[in-house]
Amino acid sequence: MNTPPRKRKKSTSAPFSNPKSLNSDIAPSENPASAIIDVSAVEVPELTEQEQSDRLHLERKVERAFFEAGKALAELRDRRLYRSTHRTFEEYCRDRFGHSRRQSYLLIDAAVVFDNLAEKCDPLDHILPNNERQVRPLTKLEPQQQQEVWQKAIEEAGGKVPSARIVTDVVQRIMERTQVPNSYQVGEVCQILAKDNPDLRGKGGCWCIVTHVGEFSCVVRLWDGECTVGVQHLKSFNYLPDECQQVREMCDRISRVYSSELEESVQRFLESLGKLKRAYLTALEGKVLSLIEKDTELMMEINCKKTRQP
Known part of the structure:
Protein backbone atom coordinates (compact mmCIF):
# COMPACT_ATOMS: atom_id res chain seq x y z
CA MET A 1 0.00 0.00 0.00
CA ASN A 2 1.45 3.26 -1.08
CA THR A 3 1.86 5.83 1.63
CA PRO A 4 0.52 9.25 0.58
CA PRO A 5 3.18 11.95 0.42
CA ARG A 6 3.51 13.96 3.56
CA LYS A 7 2.31 17.56 3.30
CA ARG A 8 4.87 20.15 4.11
CA LYS A 9 3.79 22.27 6.99
CA LYS A 10 3.56 25.95 6.02
CA SER A 11 5.57 28.25 8.17
CA THR A 12 3.46 30.76 10.02
CA SER A 13 6.27 33.22 10.76
CA ALA A 14 8.40 35.14 8.30
CA PRO A 15 12.17 35.39 8.65
CA PHE A 16 13.31 38.25 10.87
CA SER A 17 9.73 38.73 12.07
CA ASN A 18 11.07 39.65 15.46
CA PRO A 19 13.19 42.74 15.15
CA LYS A 20 14.32 42.43 18.74
CA SER A 21 15.87 39.07 18.03
CA LEU A 22 17.61 40.57 15.02
CA ASN A 23 19.06 43.46 16.94
CA SER A 24 20.11 41.21 19.75
CA ASP A 25 22.38 39.34 17.34
CA ILE A 26 24.25 42.52 16.41
CA ALA A 27 27.04 43.70 18.57
CA PRO A 28 26.72 47.25 19.90
CA SER A 29 29.64 48.33 17.80
CA GLU A 30 27.88 47.00 14.70
CA ASN A 31 24.62 48.87 15.31
CA PRO A 32 24.37 51.59 12.61
CA ALA A 33 22.62 53.92 15.02
CA SER A 34 25.43 53.81 17.51
CA ALA A 35 28.34 53.28 15.18
CA ILE A 36 31.29 55.60 15.69
CA ILE A 37 32.89 56.91 12.54
CA ASP A 38 36.41 58.06 12.85
CA VAL A 39 37.10 61.08 10.65
CA SER A 40 40.60 62.27 10.45
CA ALA A 41 40.93 66.05 10.94
CA VAL A 42 41.93 68.01 7.85
CA GLU A 43 44.77 70.30 8.63
CA VAL A 44 44.26 73.86 7.32
CA PRO A 45 47.59 75.43 6.51
CA GLU A 46 48.26 78.74 8.19
CA LEU A 47 48.49 81.84 6.02
CA THR A 48 51.96 82.81 5.09
CA GLU A 49 53.16 86.29 5.89
CA GLN A 50 52.66 87.30 2.25
CA GLU A 51 49.12 85.85 2.20
CA GLN A 52 48.22 87.75 5.37
CA SER A 53 49.48 90.95 3.76
CA ASP A 54 47.49 90.23 0.57
CA ARG A 55 44.33 89.53 2.57
CA GLN A 179 18.45 122.28 18.19
CA VAL A 180 17.21 125.79 18.92
CA PRO A 181 13.65 127.17 18.66
CA ASN A 182 12.56 128.61 15.31
CA SER A 183 12.59 132.42 15.31
CA TYR A 184 11.96 133.01 11.58
CA GLN A 185 8.79 134.62 10.21
CA VAL A 186 6.70 134.09 7.09
CA GLY A 187 7.87 136.45 4.33
CA GLU A 188 11.40 136.79 5.73
CA VAL A 189 14.24 136.55 3.22
CA CYS A 190 17.09 134.24 4.23
CA GLN A 191 20.23 132.74 2.80
CA ILE A 192 20.62 128.94 2.63
CA LEU A 193 23.73 127.51 4.30
CA ALA A 194 24.30 124.05 2.83
CA LYS A 195 27.01 122.96 5.35
CA ASP A 196 27.74 119.71 3.47
CA ASN A 197 24.05 118.74 3.61
CA PRO A 198 23.44 116.58 0.49
CA ASP A 199 19.74 117.46 0.53
CA LEU A 200 20.70 121.10 -0.11
CA ARG A 201 23.20 120.34 -2.85
CA GLY A 202 23.27 123.24 -5.32
CA LYS A 203 21.24 125.53 -3.04
CA GLY A 204 24.07 126.81 -0.84
CA GLY A 205 24.23 130.62 -0.94
CA CYS A 206 20.80 131.00 -2.56
CA TRP A 207 18.29 133.46 -1.15
CA CYS A 208 14.88 132.11 -0.19
CA ILE A 209 11.58 133.38 1.14
CA VAL A 210 10.03 131.75 4.22
CA THR A 211 6.51 130.51 3.44
CA HIS A 212 5.86 128.31 6.49
CA VAL A 213 7.42 128.17 9.96
CA GLY A 214 7.69 124.82 11.74
CA GLU A 215 9.17 123.89 15.10
CA PHE A 216 12.73 123.32 13.90
CA SER A 217 12.48 123.96 10.15
CA CYS A 218 10.95 126.27 7.55
CA VAL A 219 9.35 125.73 4.16
CA VAL A 220 11.04 128.21 1.86
CA ARG A 221 10.49 129.33 -1.71
CA LEU A 222 13.38 129.71 -4.12
CA TRP A 223 13.32 130.92 -7.70
CA ASP A 224 13.05 127.28 -8.89
CA GLY A 225 10.64 125.80 -6.34
CA GLU A 226 10.04 125.08 -2.65
CA CYS A 227 11.90 122.94 -0.11
CA THR A 228 12.08 122.35 3.63
CA VAL A 229 15.19 123.62 5.41
CA GLY A 230 16.27 123.19 9.03
CA VAL A 231 16.82 126.39 11.00
CA GLN A 232 20.52 125.55 11.32
CA HIS A 233 20.80 125.92 7.53
CA LEU A 234 19.21 129.40 7.35
CA LYS A 235 20.62 132.89 7.91
CA SER A 236 18.41 135.95 7.75
CA PHE A 237 19.37 138.88 5.50
CA ASN A 238 17.53 141.20 7.92
CA TYR A 239 15.89 143.00 5.01
CA LEU A 240 13.33 145.75 5.55
CA PRO A 241 9.71 145.01 4.51
CA ASP A 242 10.12 146.91 1.21
CA GLU A 243 13.27 144.94 0.42
CA CYS A 244 11.50 141.64 1.13
CA GLN A 245 8.78 142.68 -1.30
CA GLN A 246 11.39 143.41 -3.98
CA VAL A 247 12.86 139.91 -3.54
CA ARG A 248 9.38 138.35 -3.82
CA GLU A 249 8.77 140.22 -7.09
CA MET A 250 12.19 139.15 -8.41
CA CYS A 251 11.41 135.55 -7.43
CA ASP A 252 8.12 135.66 -9.33
CA ARG A 253 9.81 137.00 -12.47
CA ILE A 254 12.59 134.40 -12.49
CA SER A 255 10.17 131.53 -11.75
CA ARG A 256 7.97 132.43 -14.74
CA VAL A 257 10.81 132.26 -17.27
CA TYR A 258 13.13 129.58 -15.87
CA SER A 259 13.03 126.25 -17.69
CA SER A 260 15.37 123.33 -18.23
CA GLU A 261 14.86 123.83 -21.97
CA LEU A 262 16.63 127.20 -21.96
CA GLU A 263 20.11 127.61 -23.36
CA GLU A 264 22.81 126.88 -20.80
CA SER A 265 24.05 130.49 -20.76
CA VAL A 266 20.53 131.76 -19.99
CA GLN A 267 20.10 129.17 -17.26
CA ARG A 268 23.36 130.18 -15.64
CA PHE A 269 22.34 133.85 -15.69
CA LEU A 270 19.03 133.14 -13.96
CA GLU A 271 20.76 130.90 -11.43
CA SER A 272 23.21 133.70 -10.64
CA LEU A 273 20.26 135.98 -9.83
CA GLY A 274 19.11 133.31 -7.38
CA LYS A 275 22.29 133.88 -5.34
CA LEU A 276 22.26 137.67 -5.15
CA LYS A 277 23.12 139.09 -1.75
CA ARG A 278 21.06 142.22 -2.34
CA ALA A 279 17.37 142.83 -2.70
CA TYR A 280 17.49 144.51 -6.11
CA LEU A 281 18.67 144.06 -9.69
CA THR A 282 21.20 146.33 -11.32
CA ALA A 283 20.11 148.21 -14.45
CA LEU A 284 21.91 145.70 -16.69
CA GLU A 285 20.51 142.68 -14.84
CA GLY A 286 17.02 144.17 -15.15
CA LYS A 287 17.39 144.70 -18.92
CA VAL A 288 18.67 141.15 -19.53
CA LEU A 289 15.85 139.65 -17.45
CA SER A 290 13.31 141.77 -19.38
CA LEU A 291 14.68 140.45 -22.70
CA ILE A 292 14.37 136.87 -21.45
CA GLU A 293 10.79 137.57 -20.33
CA LYS A 294 9.85 138.98 -23.75
CA ASP A 295 11.48 136.07 -25.55
CA THR A 296 9.64 133.59 -23.33
CA GLU A 297 6.29 135.32 -23.93
CA LEU A 298 6.92 135.28 -27.70
CA MET A 299 7.71 131.57 -27.67
CA MET A 300 4.56 130.86 -25.67
CA GLU A 301 2.44 132.77 -28.19
CA ILE A 302 4.00 130.83 -31.08
CA ASN A 303 3.36 127.53 -29.35
CA CYS A 304 -0.26 128.49 -28.64
CA LYS A 305 -0.84 129.31 -32.30
CA LYS A 306 0.64 125.99 -33.35
CA THR A 307 -1.69 124.07 -31.05
CA ARG A 308 -4.73 125.95 -32.38
CA GLN A 309 -3.97 125.12 -35.99
CA PRO A 310 -5.91 122.11 -37.36
Whole structure:
Protein backbone atom coordinates (compact mmCIF):
# COMPACT_ATOMS: atom_id res chain seq x y z
CA MET A 1 0.00 0.00 0.00
CA ASN A 2 1.45 3.26 -1.08
CA THR A 3 1.86 5.83 1.63
CA PRO A 4 0.52 9.25 0.58
CA PRO A 5 3.18 11.95 0.42
CA ARG A 6 3.51 13.96 3.56
CA LYS A 7 2.31 17.56 3.30
CA ARG A 8 4.87 20.15 4.11
CA LYS A 9 3.79 22.27 6.99
CA LYS A 10 3.56 25.95 6.02
CA SER A 11 5.57 28.25 8.17
CA THR A 12 3.46 30.76 10.02
CA SER A 13 6.27 33.22 10.76
CA ALA A 14 8.40 35.14 8.30
CA PRO A 15 12.17 35.39 8.65
CA PHE A 16 13.31 38.25 10.87
CA SER A 17 9.73 38.73 12.07
CA ASN A 18 11.07 39.65 15.46
CA PRO A 19 13.19 42.74 15.15
CA LYS A 20 14.32 42.43 18.74
CA SER A 21 15.87 39.07 18.03
CA LEU A 22 17.61 40.57 15.02
CA ASN A 23 19.06 43.46 16.94
CA SER A 24 20.11 41.21 19.75
CA ASP A 25 22.38 39.34 17.34
CA ILE A 26 24.25 42.52 16.41
CA ALA A 27 27.04 43.70 18.57
CA PRO A 28 26.72 47.25 19.90
CA SER A 29 29.64 48.33 17.80
CA GLU A 30 27.88 47.00 14.70
CA ASN A 31 24.62 48.87 15.31
CA PRO A 32 24.37 51.59 12.61
CA ALA A 33 22.62 53.92 15.02
CA SER A 34 25.43 53.81 17.51
CA ALA A 35 28.34 53.28 15.18
CA ILE A 36 31.29 55.60 15.69
CA ILE A 37 32.89 56.91 12.54
CA ASP A 38 36.41 58.06 12.85
CA VAL A 39 37.10 61.08 10.65
CA SER A 40 40.60 62.27 10.45
CA ALA A 41 40.93 66.05 10.94
CA VAL A 42 41.93 68.01 7.85
CA GLU A 43 44.77 70.30 8.63
CA VAL A 44 44.26 73.86 7.32
CA PRO A 45 47.59 75.43 6.51
CA GLU A 46 48.26 78.74 8.19
CA LEU A 47 48.49 81.84 6.02
CA THR A 48 51.96 82.81 5.09
CA GLU A 49 53.16 86.29 5.89
CA GLN A 50 52.66 87.30 2.25
CA GLU A 51 49.12 85.85 2.20
CA GLN A 52 48.22 87.75 5.37
CA SER A 53 49.48 90.95 3.76
CA ASP A 54 47.49 90.23 0.57
CA ARG A 55 44.33 89.53 2.57
CA LEU A 56 44.59 92.80 4.50
CA HIS A 57 45.26 94.72 1.27
CA LEU A 58 42.21 93.21 -0.48
CA GLU A 59 39.95 93.70 2.54
CA ARG A 60 40.85 97.37 2.65
CA LYS A 61 40.13 97.72 -1.07
CA VAL A 62 36.64 96.29 -0.50
CA GLU A 63 36.06 98.57 2.49
CA ARG A 64 37.23 101.65 0.59
CA ALA A 65 35.26 100.89 -2.58
CA PHE A 66 32.60 103.52 -1.85
CA PHE A 67 35.32 106.05 -0.97
CA GLU A 68 37.18 105.48 -4.24
CA ALA A 69 33.91 105.78 -6.17
CA GLY A 70 33.09 109.08 -4.47
CA LYS A 71 36.56 110.51 -5.15
CA ALA A 72 36.37 109.47 -8.80
CA LEU A 73 32.91 111.01 -9.24
CA ALA A 74 34.08 114.25 -7.65
CA GLU A 75 37.00 114.49 -10.08
CA LEU A 76 34.75 113.70 -13.06
CA ARG A 77 32.43 116.48 -11.94
CA ASP A 78 35.04 119.10 -11.03
CA ARG A 79 37.05 118.63 -14.25
CA ARG A 80 33.86 118.32 -16.33
CA LEU A 81 35.23 115.21 -18.04
CA TYR A 82 31.69 114.36 -19.13
CA ARG A 83 31.33 117.44 -21.36
CA SER A 84 32.17 115.65 -24.64
CA THR A 85 29.09 113.42 -24.40
CA HIS A 86 26.69 114.98 -21.88
CA ARG A 87 25.41 118.45 -21.09
CA THR A 88 25.28 117.95 -17.31
CA PHE A 89 27.02 115.80 -14.71
CA GLU A 90 23.66 114.39 -13.59
CA GLU A 91 22.80 113.16 -17.09
CA TYR A 92 26.25 111.61 -17.44
CA CYS A 93 25.96 109.67 -14.14
CA ARG A 94 22.51 108.42 -15.06
CA ASP A 95 23.57 107.14 -18.49
CA ARG A 96 27.03 105.86 -17.56
CA PHE A 97 26.49 104.39 -14.09
CA GLY A 98 22.71 104.19 -13.70
CA HIS A 99 22.91 106.61 -10.78
CA SER A 100 20.18 108.94 -9.69
CA ARG A 101 21.32 112.51 -9.04
CA ARG A 102 21.10 111.88 -5.30
CA GLN A 103 23.10 108.65 -5.43
CA SER A 104 26.10 110.24 -7.12
CA TYR A 105 26.26 113.14 -4.68
CA LEU A 106 25.81 110.84 -1.68
CA LEU A 107 28.96 108.99 -2.72
CA ILE A 108 30.83 112.26 -3.25
CA ASP A 109 29.80 113.57 0.18
CA ALA A 110 30.64 110.22 1.79
CA ALA A 111 34.17 110.41 0.40
CA VAL A 112 34.64 113.85 1.97
CA VAL A 113 33.52 112.52 5.36
CA PHE A 114 35.75 109.43 5.00
CA ASP A 115 38.78 111.67 4.43
CA ASN A 116 37.90 113.65 7.53
CA LEU A 117 37.52 110.53 9.68
CA ALA A 118 40.76 109.04 8.34
CA GLU A 119 42.65 112.05 9.71
CA LYS A 120 41.26 111.45 13.20
CA CYS A 121 41.19 107.65 13.48
CA ASP A 122 44.33 105.75 14.36
CA PRO A 123 45.51 103.97 11.17
CA LEU A 124 46.57 100.98 13.27
CA ASP A 125 43.02 100.46 14.54
CA HIS A 126 41.63 100.73 11.02
CA ILE A 127 38.12 101.37 12.36
CA LEU A 128 36.76 103.34 9.42
CA PRO A 129 33.43 103.19 7.54
CA ASN A 130 33.11 100.41 4.97
CA ASN A 131 29.92 101.53 3.21
CA GLU A 132 28.18 104.75 2.29
CA ARG A 133 25.14 104.22 4.54
CA GLN A 134 27.34 104.35 7.66
CA VAL A 135 28.61 107.77 6.59
CA ARG A 136 25.34 109.30 5.35
CA PRO A 137 24.11 110.55 8.77
CA LEU A 138 27.44 112.34 9.31
CA THR A 139 27.21 114.52 6.19
CA LYS A 140 24.93 116.98 7.99
CA LEU A 141 27.49 117.67 10.73
CA GLU A 142 30.56 119.84 11.01
CA PRO A 143 33.92 118.03 10.52
CA GLN A 144 34.74 118.03 14.24
CA GLN A 145 31.27 116.71 15.09
CA GLN A 146 31.70 113.96 12.47
CA GLN A 147 34.83 112.73 14.21
CA GLU A 148 33.24 112.88 17.67
CA VAL A 149 30.14 111.00 16.53
CA TRP A 150 32.21 108.30 14.82
CA GLN A 151 34.33 107.72 17.93
CA LYS A 152 31.19 107.51 20.07
CA ALA A 153 29.56 105.09 17.61
CA ILE A 154 32.66 102.85 17.72
CA GLU A 155 32.40 102.71 21.52
CA GLU A 156 28.72 101.74 21.34
CA ALA A 157 29.58 99.04 18.78
CA GLY A 158 32.06 97.47 21.19
CA GLY A 159 35.17 98.64 19.42
CA LYS A 160 34.03 97.46 15.99
CA VAL A 161 32.88 99.26 12.85
CA PRO A 162 29.43 100.59 13.83
CA SER A 163 26.34 99.91 11.79
CA ALA A 164 24.41 102.68 10.05
CA ARG A 165 21.70 102.39 12.72
CA ILE A 166 24.17 103.05 15.57
CA VAL A 167 25.64 106.07 13.76
CA THR A 168 22.15 107.44 13.07
CA ASP A 169 21.16 107.06 16.73
CA VAL A 170 24.25 108.97 17.91
CA VAL A 171 23.68 111.75 15.36
CA GLN A 172 20.01 112.04 16.34
CA ARG A 173 20.87 112.48 20.01
CA ILE A 174 23.34 115.25 19.16
CA MET A 175 20.90 117.08 16.89
CA GLU A 176 18.13 116.93 19.50
CA ARG A 177 20.52 118.38 22.07
CA THR A 178 21.72 121.24 19.86
CA GLN A 179 18.45 122.28 18.19
CA VAL A 180 17.21 125.79 18.92
CA PRO A 181 13.65 127.17 18.66
CA ASN A 182 12.56 128.61 15.31
CA SER A 183 12.59 132.42 15.31
CA TYR A 184 11.96 133.01 11.58
CA GLN A 185 8.79 134.62 10.21
CA VAL A 186 6.70 134.09 7.09
CA GLY A 187 7.87 136.45 4.33
CA GLU A 188 11.40 136.79 5.73
CA VAL A 189 14.24 136.55 3.22
CA CYS A 190 17.09 134.24 4.23
CA GLN A 191 20.23 132.74 2.80
CA ILE A 192 20.62 128.94 2.63
CA LEU A 193 23.73 127.51 4.30
CA ALA A 194 24.30 124.05 2.83
CA LYS A 195 27.01 122.96 5.35
CA ASP A 196 27.74 119.71 3.47
CA ASN A 197 24.05 118.74 3.61
CA PRO A 198 23.44 116.58 0.49
CA ASP A 199 19.74 117.46 0.53
CA LEU A 200 20.70 121.10 -0.11
CA ARG A 201 23.20 120.34 -2.85
CA GLY A 202 23.27 123.24 -5.32
CA LYS A 203 21.24 125.53 -3.04
CA GLY A 204 24.07 126.81 -0.84
CA GLY A 205 24.23 130.62 -0.94
CA CYS A 206 20.80 131.00 -2.56
CA TRP A 207 18.29 133.46 -1.15
CA CYS A 208 14.88 132.11 -0.19
CA ILE A 209 11.58 133.38 1.14
CA VAL A 210 10.03 131.75 4.22
CA THR A 211 6.51 130.51 3.44
CA HIS A 212 5.86 128.31 6.49
CA VAL A 213 7.42 128.17 9.96
CA GLY A 214 7.69 124.82 11.74
CA GLU A 215 9.17 123.89 15.10
CA PHE A 216 12.73 123.32 13.90
CA SER A 217 12.48 123.96 10.15
CA CYS A 218 10.95 126.27 7.55
CA VAL A 219 9.35 125.73 4.16
CA VAL A 220 11.04 128.21 1.86
CA ARG A 221 10.49 129.33 -1.71
CA LEU A 222 13.38 129.71 -4.12
CA TRP A 223 13.32 130.92 -7.70
CA ASP A 224 13.05 127.28 -8.89
CA GLY A 225 10.64 125.80 -6.34
CA GLU A 226 10.04 125.08 -2.65
CA CYS A 227 11.90 122.94 -0.11
CA THR A 228 12.08 122.35 3.63
CA VAL A 229 15.19 123.62 5.41
CA GLY A 230 16.27 123.19 9.03
CA VAL A 231 16.82 126.39 11.00
CA GLN A 232 20.52 125.55 11.32
CA HIS A 233 20.80 125.92 7.53
CA LEU A 234 19.21 129.40 7.35
CA LYS A 235 20.62 132.89 7.91
CA SER A 236 18.41 135.95 7.75
CA PHE A 237 19.37 138.88 5.50
CA ASN A 238 17.53 141.20 7.92
CA TYR A 239 15.89 143.00 5.01
CA LEU A 240 13.33 145.75 5.55
CA PRO A 241 9.71 145.01 4.51
CA ASP A 242 10.12 146.91 1.21
CA GLU A 243 13.27 144.94 0.42
CA CYS A 244 11.50 141.64 1.13
CA GLN A 245 8.78 142.68 -1.30
CA GLN A 246 11.39 143.41 -3.98
CA VAL A 247 12.86 139.91 -3.54
CA ARG A 248 9.38 138.35 -3.82
CA GLU A 249 8.77 140.22 -7.09
CA MET A 250 12.19 139.15 -8.41
CA CYS A 251 11.41 135.55 -7.43
CA ASP A 252 8.12 135.66 -9.33
CA ARG A 253 9.81 137.00 -12.47
CA ILE A 254 12.59 134.40 -12.49
CA SER A 255 10.17 131.53 -11.75
CA ARG A 256 7.97 132.43 -14.74
CA VAL A 257 10.81 132.26 -17.27
CA TYR A 258 13.13 129.58 -15.87
CA SER A 259 13.03 126.25 -17.69
CA SER A 260 15.37 123.33 -18.23
CA GLU A 261 14.86 123.83 -21.97
CA LEU A 262 16.63 127.20 -21.96
CA GLU A 263 20.11 127.61 -23.36
CA GLU A 264 22.81 126.88 -20.80
CA SER A 265 24.05 130.49 -20.76
CA VAL A 266 20.53 131.76 -19.99
CA GLN A 267 20.10 129.17 -17.26
CA ARG A 268 23.36 130.18 -15.64
CA PHE A 269 22.34 133.85 -15.69
CA LEU A 270 19.03 133.14 -13.96
CA GLU A 271 20.76 130.90 -11.43
CA SER A 272 23.21 133.70 -10.64
CA LEU A 273 20.26 135.98 -9.83
CA GLY A 274 19.11 133.31 -7.38
CA LYS A 275 22.29 133.88 -5.34
CA LEU A 276 22.26 137.67 -5.15
CA LYS A 277 23.12 139.09 -1.75
CA ARG A 278 21.06 142.22 -2.34
CA ALA A 279 17.37 142.83 -2.70
CA TYR A 280 17.49 144.51 -6.11
CA LEU A 281 18.67 144.06 -9.69
CA THR A 282 21.20 146.33 -11.32
CA ALA A 283 20.11 148.21 -14.45
CA LEU A 284 21.91 145.70 -16.69
CA GLU A 285 20.51 142.68 -14.84
CA GLY A 286 17.02 144.17 -15.15
CA LYS A 287 17.39 144.70 -18.92
CA VAL A 288 18.67 141.15 -19.53
CA LEU A 289 15.85 139.65 -17.45
CA SER A 290 13.31 141.77 -19.38
CA LEU A 291 14.68 140.45 -22.70
CA ILE A 292 14.37 136.87 -21.45
CA GLU A 293 10.79 137.57 -20.33
CA LYS A 294 9.85 138.98 -23.75
CA ASP A 295 11.48 136.07 -25.55
CA THR A 296 9.64 133.59 -23.33
CA GLU A 297 6.29 135.32 -23.93
CA LEU A 298 6.92 135.28 -27.70
CA MET A 299 7.71 131.57 -27.67
CA MET A 300 4.56 130.86 -25.67
CA GLU A 301 2.44 132.77 -28.19
CA ILE A 302 4.00 130.83 -31.08
CA ASN A 303 3.36 127.53 -29.35
CA CYS A 304 -0.26 128.49 -28.64
CA LYS A 305 -0.84 129.31 -32.30
CA LYS A 306 0.64 125.99 -33.35
CA THR A 307 -1.69 124.07 -31.05
CA ARG A 308 -4.73 125.95 -32.38
CA GLN A 309 -3.97 125.12 -35.99
CA PRO A 310 -5.91 122.11 -37.36
